Amino acid sequence: MRTAYSVETVRNAERELMARLPEGALMQRAAAGLAAVCAGLLRDLLGRVYGARVVLLVGSGDNGGDALYAGARLARRGASVTVVPLAPGRTHEGGLTALLGAGGRVAGADDPYAVLAAADLVLDGITGIGGHGGLRPDAVPVARAARGSGAVVVAVDLPSGVEADSGEVTGEALRADVTVTFGTYKPGLLIDPAREHAGAVRLVDIGLAPHLPSVPGLEALQHEDVARLLPVPTGESDKYRRGVVGVVAGSPRYPGAAVLAVAGALRGGAGAVRYVGPGGDAVIARFPETLVHEGPPSKAGRVQAWAVGPGLGDALGDGSGPEAAVADVLASDVPVLVDADGLRLLDAETVRGRTAPTLLTPHAGEAAALLGVARPEVESGRLTAVRELAARYGATVLLKGSTTLVADPDPAVPVRVNPTGTPWLATAGSGDVLSGLSGSLLAAGLPARDAASVAAYLHGLSARLAARNAPLVSDEVAENLPEAWRNVVG
Ligand SMILES: NC(=O)C1=CN([C@@H]2O[C@H](COP(=O)(O)OP(=O)(O)OC[C@H]3O[C@@H](n4cnc5c(N)ncnc54)[C@H](OP(=O)(O)O)[C@@H]3O)[C@@H](O)[C@H]2O)[C@@H](O)CC1
Numbered sequence: 001m002r003t004a005y006s007v008e009t010v011r012n013a014e015r016e017l018m019a020r021l022p023e024g025a026l027m028q029r030a031a032a033g034l035a036a037v038c039a040g041l042l043r044d045l046l047g048r049v050y051g052a053r054v055v056l057l058v059g060s061g062d063n064g065g066d067a068l069y070a071g072a073r074l075a076r077r078g079a080s081v082t083v084v085p086l087a088p089g090r091t092h093e094g095g096l097t098a099l100l101g102a103g104g105r106v107a108g109a110d111d112p113y114a115v116l117a118a119a120d121l122v123l124d125g126i127t128g129i130g131g132h133g134g135l136r137p138d139a140v141p142v143a144r145a146a147r148g149s150g151a152v153v154v155a156v157d158l159p160s161g162v163e164a165d166s167g168e169v170t171g172e173a174l175r176a177d178v179t180v181t182f183g184t185y186k187p188g189l190l191i192d193p194a195r196e197h198a199g200a201v202r203l204v205d206i207g208l209a210p211h212l213p214s215v216p217g218l219e220a221l222q223h224e225d226v227a228r229l230l231p232v233p234t235g236e237s238d239k240y241r242r243g244v245v246g247v248v249a250g251s252p253r254y255p256g257a258a259v260l261a262v263a264g265a266l267r268g269g270a271g272a273v274r275y276v277g278p279g280g281d282a283v284i285a286r287f288p289e290t291l292v293h294e295g296p297p298s299k300a301g302r303v304q305a306w307a308v309g310p311g312l313g314d315a316l317g318d319g320s321g322p323e324a325a326v327a328d329v330l331a332s333d334v335p336v337l338v339d340a341d342g343l344r345l346l347d348a349e350t351v352r353g354r355t356a357p358t359l360l361t362p363h364a365g366e367a368a369a370l371l372g373v374a375r376p377e378v379e380s381g382r383l384t385a386v387r388e389l390a391a392r393y394g395a396t397v398l399l400k401g402s403t404t405l406v407a408d409p410d411p412a413v414p415v416r417v418n419p420t421g422t423p424w425l426a427t428a429g430s431g432d433v434l435s436g437l438s439g440s441l442l443a444a445g446l447p448a449r450d451a452a453s454v455a456a457y458l459h460g461l462s463a464r465l466a467a468r469n470a471p472l473v474s475d476e477v478a479e480n481l482p483e484a485w486r487n488v489v490g
Pocket residue numbers: 014015018026027028030059060061062063064066126127128129130131132133134135136139156157158161182206
């Protein structure tokens with residue numbers, strides 16, 4: 001499991017650890033790890049550290065101190081290191097002394113752009129966990145020049161300008177190729193839009209782990225976690241014991257949604273799939289193993305979980321049709337996933353009153369409608385939005401997007417962020433596959449948060465396997481799910 005902790009938690013842990021160590025030891029650990037990563041990058045780039053041109057962008061705090069001490073280490077190995085101070089007069093004193101003592105120099109007020117243009121590597125030590133509110137105006141042109149210089153840009157702890165706790169970017173932020181972070185990941189390194197600014201993230205151990213609480217603020221499943229959570233049939237399992245998932249999807253206008261949701265459901269570990277709706281012919285033509293029903297879901301036979309919503313179309317307004325199907329499913333006493341059109345048709349009070357788990361799977365636009373806010377508000381503040389939705393609806397919520405998040409209705413339970421996403425997944429119908437897949441995992445007995453996060457993981461991995469850097473269609477995401485599953489269980 002990859003875990004991230006809030007700034008407040010990191011600061012508390014650092015205080016505890018620092019009390020046991022000699023003054024400045026922690027910063028030296030951070031700087032040593034940072035210098036080692038930079039040296040590796042320079043060797044990859046130039047074959048050597050000696051003679052490399054390194055520029056340090058240094059703000060007023062300890063983030064700048066890390067950059068300066070790391071710069072001193074590189075200077076001692078023969079790199080030519082120049083500091084661009086962004087808060088002149090407030091530069092970390094010990095770090096600056098160390099750098100100058102190792103042969104580094106400070107750029108003149110008029111030549112930061114010339115040194116940046118010639119740099120091989122730029123270290124961004126403007127702000128770390130003490131920064132708020134985007135880059136300040138004087139830092140903006142410098143950060144842009146660093147990005148435009150052709151140098152490798154390495155952020156110290158966090159890309160300057162991003163919000164560490166939420167992943168929000170409220171103004172302009174530096175874009176790094178690599179971020180070297182200390183002690184633990186911070187939420188912003190895993191959640192967009194900040195995550196996009198971080199590039200490849202490297203974690204340097206500074207001995208913080210024993211001082212961090214056991215429950216993180218945010219967590220990301222890894223292969224071994226998913227392998228542990230996936231349902232495995234035993235010798236005792238028949239199709240009913242493995243779980244039957246009911247899929248309520250599709251309409252005369254959108255029959256494809258039914259096929260894609262069933263495609264996902266068939267590959268999610270349930271023993272059988274019941275399809276309810278007007279797309280039965282299309283479903284059977286493609287997947288003859290599906291149990292097909294018309295009429296209300298509650299009359300279709302027993303299921304262990306429902307997935308309702310993809311392609312249902314609009315409400316008829318007379319209480320029949322898709323809104324009746326959604327209400328019927330929500331009245332059941334088994335776990336229910338609601339997606340897409342189902343999210344518009346659900347009754348909030350009914351969802352809050354359910355005793356069995358409910359899983360809502362909106363994209364940003366649907367989440368905005370459920371919350372009554374504008375879509376950009378959800379996109380820029382994904383963590384806040386997913387937590388708020390889960391609390392308001394008393395449901396588990398999977399918020400789809402470039403970094404899919406899963407929140408539990410209990411705010412003490414860490415939000416999960418999916419690490420396997422790919423921009424290629426932004427394609428019509430991919431959400432329908434995810435609905436079926438998540439519903440199937442619910443039917444196989446996974447708790448809602450696990451079902452949602454395991455489904456997002458497999459779905460993203462499958463898309464990556466299928467896309468291999470070329471456009472893909474949703475059908476291929478479903479087709480590659482068994483390959484993703486095998487990839488995870490090894
Ligand atoms: N603690 C530890 O044990 C360890 C910490 N470590 C390192 O320390 C870092 C945290 O250091 P920190 O606390 O000094 O904060 P930091 O991020 O350098 O910001 C400093 C100042 O910047 C300013 N500022 C704010 N916003 C701004 C903006 N948008 N643009 C420009 N300036 C802005 C604001 O000051 P102001 O100008 O408002 O007076 C603020 O006080 C951490 O990320 C890690 O790298 C490691 O060495 C491991 C051990």
